Amino acid sequence: MPDDMTGVTGVPDLEEIRKHIDDVDRRLMALLAERASLVGEVVHYKRAHHMPVVDRAREDRMLVRIAEIAEEHGVDPRVAQQVLRTIIDGFTLLEVEELGPDEV
DSSP states (O other): OOGGGBOTTSSBOHHHHHHHHHHHHHHHHHHHHHHHHHHHHHHHHHHHTTOOSOOHHHHHHHHHHHHHHHHHTTOOHHHHHHHHHHHHHHHHHHHHHHHOOOOO
16 A cells, blocks of 8 residues: 555545545546457457457457466456456447347
8 A cells, every 4th residue: 555545543544545546447447448449449350351249269268367467466366357257248248239249
């Protein structure tokens, strides 16, 4: 925890911690915006190459990789995988809206 969050009593100041959380959330949104832009490029590529929206093998590899990265950073891999799964699902929904559902 950054030193500037500790109050006079040595106990972290809740408002300062929350300000830092808000800052992290802003940075996360900037990263999601960057990811959204890249997903847009994927949509154009898939459309040009008549590719399916969903690539479960790629998603599985991403989830394994994010667990490894999470462990390197001291984050519970289950949390990281759940977050990435939610992100993948959200952007897949946008891809389906753009490209239409895959044919079964």
